[in-house]
Amino acid sequence: MRRMKVVIIGAGFAGLDAAKLLRKCPRVDVVIVDRHPYQLFSPLLYQVATGALPEDDIAYPVRAAIPGVTFVRGDVVRIDPQAHHVRLYDGQVIDYDQLILATGSVGTTFGIPGVEENALQMKSIADARRIKTRLLNTYEEVQEGRLPRESLRVVVVGGGPTGVEVSGAVAELQASLVREYPDIADRASVTLVEAGPRLLPSFTEESSAHAKEELEQLGVTVKVDTAVDRMYERDVHLKTGEILPAGTVVWAAGVAAPERWSDLGATGPARRLVVDEFLRLPGAPDVWVIGDTAAFSPDGGAPLPMVAPVAMQMGRHAARNITALATGKLMKPFHYLDKGQMATIGRRRAVAETPQGIRLHGTPAWLAWLGLHVAYLAGGRNRVSVLADWAWNYLAWSIGPRRAIIE
C-alpha cells in the first residue's frame, strides 16, 4: 500500500487536532497549510482586545508544533477535487490524496448597511489589536478634546458568548481607566445589543438571566429584542429608532464559513458546507470538511454549533476515518459528545452548564472556565504566561490591566 498524503487547510482547533492524530499513522504524510505560522487561541481573543493579555499569549508557533508534520504558510484560493490539488494565492499547487478543509469562519455582517465600514470584527489578532487601539486611543482623543465625550460609549452587537465576554471585559477595562482619565471616565459605558429575546441563546434561560444580571452589575446596558438598522462612523442606529453615539462598535453578531468554498457543495446556514455522516463532502469523497466550515446535522436536526469542542472532535474523527482508509479498516459515522458550554462575564463571573443538568454560576463557573482555558492553551510557555497575567489581573486588580502601547 503506497503512502497517503493528507493536506489540511487551516491550523485551528479542528485542523491541528486532526494532524495530531494523523501523524501517528505510519502510512500517512501530513501537510498543514495556513496563512499564519501560528495557532490562534481565539477563545481568549477578547482578552487581547481589551488589554488583559498580550497578543503573544494566545498565539503558538505551529511549525514544529507537531513533529513529523510539514507546515506550509499560504493562502489557499482554489480547491480542485477532480484533479486532487489545491492552489495557493502565490500560484503554488499542492496535490493531495485526502484533503481536510478546516478553515474556520469569518465575521458576517448580514448585509446591514455601515457594519463593514464602521464596526470592528473579533476574528484575528489584527482585529483584536484594532479594537484595543481604538478603545485606548478614544480615551486619549477625548481627553485632548479631539473627539466628543459620547465617543467613550462602546457598543457591542451580538449577545452570544463572544458578545457577552467582550462587554464584560470592556466594562472592567473602563473601570480600571478611571484613575488615568478622572475628568472624562464617567462618560465611558458599554451597551450590548442583541436582536433575539435573550443573551446566550444556546444556554438555559436561567443562565441567560444570570449573565444579563451580572453584566448589569458591571454597568453594562443590555438591550435584547433590539436589532441594528444601520451604522455610521459616530453612531449606531437601532431598528427601534434609537440612536447610540459610540466611538467603538464591536461586531460579535455572527460568523459564517468563508465565501470562497460556497461552490464546493451544498451549504447550510451561515454558508457552512453540508457533510455526510463521515464528515466528507458529498460527491467528493476525498474532501473532508470539519470545524466551523462544516454543517453537520445529527439526526437531520440543526447543525452543530460553531465552537471549539465541536471542531476538535470533528478533527479527531476525520483523522480516525482517514487512518481507517489508509489501513484498510472501516470508517465510522461521527457522533458529537456534548460536554457542555461556558461563557465568562468578568472577574469571578461566568456561567457553565452541562447536558447532564449541571449549572454553575459566579465564582465556581469562572474557576472552571479558567482551568479549562489554561488546559487547552497550546504550549507550556503560553500557559504559564497567561496564568501569571491572570494572577496579576485578578489579584492586583486595582493597578489596572497591561495595555500601555497605542500606536
Added chain:
Amino acid sequence: MRRMKVVIIGAGFAGLDAAKLLRKCPRVDVVIVDRHPYQLFSPLLYQVATGALPEDDIAYPVRAAIPGVTFVRGDVVRIDPQAHHVRLYDGQVIDYDQLILATGSVGTTFGIPGVEENALQMKSIADARRIKTRLLNTYEEVQEGRLPRESLRVVVVGGGPTGVEVSGAVAELQASLVREYPDIADRASVTLVEAGPRLLPSFTEESSAHAKEELEQLGVTVKVDTAVDRMYERDVHLKTGEILPAGTVVWAAGVAAPERWSDLGATGPARRLVVDEFLRLPGAPDVWVIGDTAAFSPDGGAPLPMVAPVAMQMGRHAARNITALATGKLMKPFHYLDKGQMATIGRRRAVAETPQGIRLHGTPAWLAWLGLHVAYLAGGRNRVSVLADWAWNYLAWSIGPRRAIIE
C-alpha cells in the same frame, strides 16, 4: 510667591525622574508632554526585537503614573525661550515658567549611503517590532524559497552595549529556531561590525575581550576595525571591500540628539545641547536640558555618556535646582556619580564593572544585570511579567522564546 509651572518634554528616564521629585514641591505644577502615553524601558528593547519579551512588558502607562502631574500627549515642534512657551504639532501652545528638555536621542546614520533606507533602527517599540517581524519573516520566506538562504545572515552594526546585546540575543534566537526550520537553520548567522578597534569601547579592555569571546562562543562573527561603506537592500559593503549578503541589518552604531533642537544653542558631539554647570541652556536660564539631549562635560572633558543612569541623575538634579528656585534657595552644580556600567551578551553571559575596580563577568554579571533591570522597570506588573518571561526563557530554554506572531 506665585506657583511655578514646569513643563517637561519627554517621558523617558530623565523627564520622569525630574517629574517625580518636582511634584513633591508644593509650589510647582508639573506638565509632561510626550508623543506616547507610555514610558518605554529602552534598555530591554533588544529583547522585544528578538522575541524574548512581549512589547507590553517594557512599556508603562504614563498617565496617572505620577499622581499630581498632568500628562499631555503631543509632539513639540518648537520652543520659544523668549515667549516662554512651546508649540505642539497640532498647533496647541503650552506656556511655562521653567522648561525641561528631555527628549532623548534618535538613531543617526553618519550619512553612510543606504543606511537610512536599508538598516533597522533600535529606538522605539515600532522599531523593535519591525526587527522582530523581519527576523521571523525571513525564515518563512527562505523556507518558502522566496528569499535566498544568504538572507538568514543578520548584520549588526555598532559594537557598543546595544550592538553587543542585539548580536547575542539574535544568536540565541537563531539557536532556538533550529527545531522549527531544520532544513535552512544552518545558514543563519550573526555578524557584528564595529568601526573602532574593540567592542564596548567605554569598558576596560579586559571586559571588551571577554564580550568578544562570549559572542564568538554564541557563534557571532565579530569584525572590529571594520567600517561600513554603504548598504543595499540585500547586502552590506564594508570599507575593506568585503560584501556581506544579509536579510536583516540592525543599526546600533550611533545616536544623536534630535535635530530640531540644534538651533536652540551651542551643540557638542552628536548634536547634544551644551549646558551649564546647573544643567541650564546658556542664554536661556529657564530652559533645562537633561538626558541624552544634553552635553554636560565635567571639568571640560568629554560629555557624559548617553545612558540611563546619567539621564536619571540629571533629571533629579534639575528637579532639585528648580525646587530651589521655587523656594528661594541656592542652586547647586551637577556632579555625576558613576556607579559603573554593564552589558549583557546572552544567557548567563554579561560584563559589569564599577569605577572602584570591581569587574564581573559571566553569571555573576548577568545576575547583577537581571536584578538591576527588574528593579528599574516601572510598574509592579511589568516587573512580575518580565521575571516570569525570563524565568521561562532561561529555565525552559529548549522550548524557545515566545515569538509566534508575524504580520
